[in-house]
Amino acid sequence: MLSDQNLASAEAAPLPAPALGEPYLLTPGPLTTSREVKEAMLRDWGSWDGDFRGMTSELRRRLLALTGDTKDEFDCVPIQGSGSFAVEAMLGSFVPRDGKVLVLANGAYGLRAAQTLVYLGRAHTVIDKGDYLPPRGDEVAAALDADPAITHVIAIHCETSSGILNPVAEIAEVVHARGRKLLVDSMSAFGAVPLDVSEIRYAAMVSSANKCIEGVPGFGFIIARKDELEAAKGRSHSISLDVHAQWAHMNKTGQWRFTPPTHVVAAFIEALRQHAAEGGVAGRGARYTKNRDVMVAGMRELGFETLLKDRWLSPIIVTFFNPAHPNFDFERFYDLMKDKGFIIYPGKLTVVDSFRVGCIGRMDEHVMRRVVEAAGQSLKEMGVDTAAPPEAALTERAKLAA
Template sequence: MESVKRNILLNPGPATTTDSVKYAQVVPDVCPREKEFCDLMQFVSFELTGLVAHPDAYTTVLFGGSGTAAVESVLSSVMTDGVIVIINNGAYGKRMCEIADAYQLDWIEYQSKPDQPIQLDLLESFIQGLPQKVSYLAVVHNETTTGLLNDIEAIGTICLENDIEMMVDAMSSFAAIPIDMNKMNISYLAASSNKNLQGMAGVSFVVAKNTELEKEIATKPTNYYLNLYLQYKYFIETGQMRFTPPVQTIYALKQALIELNDESIKDRYERYSLLWETLISGITRLGLKYLVPKEHHSKIITAIVEPTCKNYDFNTMHDYFYDNGITIYPGKLKDMNSFRVANIGNLTKSDIDLFLSLLEKYLQSIGIETKEENLSSILYETQED
């Protein structure tokens, strides 16, 4: 098998993939309505479910689309008949607010700092102090804006005690950070194929209890393509998606799942964590700071505080790395100047070492002495400081 040019993607997805995942897309043309492809869909759905729940009681419903499609499917299919609390502590919590607003749902925003853990007692007091009964809560597991890991199990306990169904956006935690939907009281989980699964972009999915998916919905549907219940029903009856799926991408997802099973979620997260430790050690040596305290960090993606040096420009730095086969990502916080580096995908320690070496050369090229004691006076302090 001829090797494909390898780029080091340090953006939070799509991630760097193996050649075997890339080549898995090269298959004979097949109609997705044939039994061969239905069997593939069944395999993928079953394997995805088994990563976070028991396949006898839960089902994974697949959609063609980015991860946002899965989140939108849950909000617009399920959460149409009650009050929703949406936790906003980053760009992706904010996105859920925007989706709920677009569908004119009955939603209430709970804001929390993007670089600090959610204060659970305040969240519960907020919920209990509302004049209306809350039916649903939506939260991001790993907030990709900063790398903050929200305590889903504790939030799930609050939901259980207050008779609330919880939806979790697990885009950048699924298949790395262990999740047990039953234990964590997660009613609906949304994720996609192209982050920790190390598959190709184009497939999103929702994992939910069969009993929830089989409910008879009395209200008029508010969506069409993203209707979770109709997609589930069609899959159970036919083994297919209602509409044309991204065929080749699903073949790649099958291969990615095989490779994940070979590595295991435990070992994959350990590998990612070691890469993160290498990254943090390196940027600290260079005098740079990161936003989220270590004890609350997902070790998946890191928001790094930008230098205040007048010669610094993110776009110039991005292009410098891109020319060297590495992709990094801009920050998403208006009041905290940062850029983001992910350590997911088919990466090795040498990839992170290369990034750090190039980062040091870039900083030196714009006039920054890459010694911790010389840099501290020209860098923003974190909000924690």
């Protein structure tokens, strides 16, 4: 994955720096956006106006085009709110009240899906793989064979609490073979990691405006089979999170049912156009992969160690163990990195101390080299001469990943 050939490839021209000298957000979203995306929000839009209805139509059409749906079997439904709103909308609309969900968890967001199902009153069971490993097809197959009551499976495409990229194609194959339905939380992967409906069979997936498309926060979106959307009528627990009602209303009127995030939509349209100009999913994914490879190689030279083995590292965000050195303090490290123009992300693991560095957003390999330089300078300012992790962290990783 982190090949010398990748690292030695010809360098592209640097992307423009963020507007107004703002720091880079090395996070899984919100993330650094382009000046053009920000400027798209300088105009006000009437939510009922024909121009805005045209923007909503363009948004839905462009997102559908990213799925490879050539048979017109899917549709796109934007939902106001953060990504978690959209995940709840998907679960509440597509899982019948007498259904049962197998939740595939290997981090905070799989566990959040399970918690959401508790609130929804939907039966569910969980395969929890901890922080280090993905759920695999044979495990899913065994769980489905053992429990015929399971109707749906939800998988997290990229679990950003650890940075692991889960094998959704492998999971989709066994779910489909057993006549169950797959729901995909592709919040932090859609737009940069392929999720082609001709290769990965799913009933519905969900993502958000402020992730790999590089828009700003304000809405999520569900892409689902039309027959699943039809079947969802009257099923939702919530008036505002009813995916069928939103879909039917948009198809009838071209409008959102409730006040839409107009400025966010305008920014997202610009982000979608930039995404297409970069080469779509393949182009965006290639830049993020290069970002990861350059950053991980540099951080390892400083002594940092990744939580995950190379085969599971996503191009979205990477988790590093905190250094064992007694002078290392994450809060101080965070502040030093911010002073140098980079906002990193705290860890979200329960077993060991860690932090995360995002690879997504309007930045490239040139920026990632500066990130590594800033990390090295910050360690020196803290009096940390090596970023090697505690031996116990490596032992725990080896034990759990065995």
